[in-house]
Amino acid sequence: MSMKQLSQEAKQLCRAQHSGVLSTQSTSMPGYPFGSIVPFVITHTGDVIIYISDIALHTRNIKANDKVSLTVFDPSEEDSQSNGRVTIMGDAQLADSPDNAELYFRLFPQAEAYQHTHDFHFYRINVARVRYIGGFGKIHWINPEYWQTEEASWHSQINAMISHMNEDHQDAMQLILRHYANVSSDKVTMISVFSDGAHYCTERRKIVFVPFAGHCDDATAIRKALVSQTNTSREALATAD
Structure with missing residues (x-):
C-alpha cells in the first residue's frame, strides 16, 4: 500500500x-x-x-x-x-x-x-x-x-453539491447508509463531502461518515463515487431482500 x-x-x-x-x-x-x-x-x-x-x-x-x-x-x-x-x-x-x-x-x-x-x-x-x-x-x-493536500477549485462547489444531494437524491442517500453503515432512516441529510468520503445525518441526529473507495480529485470524481455507491447499495440490498 x-x-x-x-x-x-x-x-x-x-x-x-x-x-x-x-x-x-x-x-x-x-x-x-x-x-x-x-x-x-x-x-x-x-x-x-x-x-x-x-x-x-x-x-x-x-x-x-x-x-x-x-x-x-x-x-x-x-x-x-x-x-x-x-x-x-x-x-x-x-x-x-x-x-x-x-x-x-x-x-x-x-x-x-x-x-x-x-x-x-x-x-x-x-x-x-x-x-x-x-x-x-x-x-x-x-x-x-x-x-496535507492543496486547496482545490471544487471546494467552492461543496455547498451546491450538498444542496443538490439533499434536494434531489434522498433515496440514494438512504440506500448508501443502509448498505455501507447498516443505518436506516426515513430522512437523511448530507452535511459534508470530502475527497475521501461524505458525512450524513439521520433524522435522529446520528452522524455517519461513509468513505469513498478511492481519492476523488474533483467534483466529477465525487459524483461518480456517489453514483457507484448508490448502484452498489441498490444491487446489494435487492439481493438481500
Missing part, C-alpha cells in the same frame, strides 16, 4: 470519529502531558480544527506551548490493540474564520450556542507528523507531504 493510500485510510478513520484525546503540555504540572477529550474536524487540506474555551486547561496550556497531539481511535473492536488509531502531532494556532466555523458547525450544530459563552475560539492544528496504526503489524509514520 502506498503512503498516499495509507494517508487516506488514516484520514477516513479520523473522519468516522467525532472526538479524540488532545494532549497538551501542562502548565500546572510542568513536564507532564495533559489529556482531554475534544470534538474535532479535519479540513479538506488535512489540518485539524478544534473549538475550545479560553477558560479550559488545555487552552491555557496551548497558549503557553502550542505543541500538541490528538489521538483518535476506532472503539468498535473489543480488542483495543486490534483497533485502528491515529496520533496527529502539530502546532495549535488561533484560527477563527467563517470557513472553519461553517465546517465545524455542520458536524456539531449544538456548538453554535457556545459562541456567546465562555469565549470559545477555533484553533487549527498544523500537522507536523502523523502516526497511523491500522492493526497488528500495520504501523506507519506519515509525513506532512503525504497528509
Whole structure:
C-alpha cells in the first residue's frame, strides 16, 4: 500500500470519529502531558480544527506551548490493540474564520450556542507528523507531504453539491447508509463531502461518515463515487431482500 493510500485510510478513520484525546503540555504540572477529550474536524487540506474555551486547561496550556497531539481511535473492536488509531502531532494556532466555523458547525450544530459563552475560539492544528496504526503489524509514520493536500477549485462547489444531494437524491442517500453503515432512516441529510468520503445525518441526529473507495480529485470524481455507491447499495440490498 502506498503512503498516499495509507494517508487516506488514516484520514477516513479520523473522519468516522467525532472526538479524540488532545494532549497538551501542562502548565500546572510542568513536564507532564495533559489529556482531554475534544470534538474535532479535519479540513479538506488535512489540518485539524478544534473549538475550545479560553477558560479550559488545555487552552491555557496551548497558549503557553502550542505543541500538541490528538489521538483518535476506532472503539468498535473489543480488542483495543486490534483497533485502528491515529496520533496527529502539530502546532495549535488561533484560527477563527467563517470557513472553519461553517465546517465545524455542520458536524456539531449544538456548538453554535457556545459562541456567546465562555469565549470559545477555533484553533487549527498544523500537522507536523502523523502516526497511523491500522492493526497488528500495520504501523506507519506519515509525513506532512503525504497528509496535507492543496486547496482545490471544487471546494467552492461543496455547498451546491450538498444542496443538490439533499434536494434531489434522498433515496440514494438512504440506500448508501443502509448498505455501507447498516443505518436506516426515513430522512437523511448530507452535511459534508470530502475527497475521501461524505458525512450524513439521520433524522435522529446520528452522524455517519461513509468513505469513498478511492481519492476523488474533483467534483466529477465525487459524483461518480456517489453514483457507484448508490448502484452498489441498490444491487446489494435487492439481493438481500
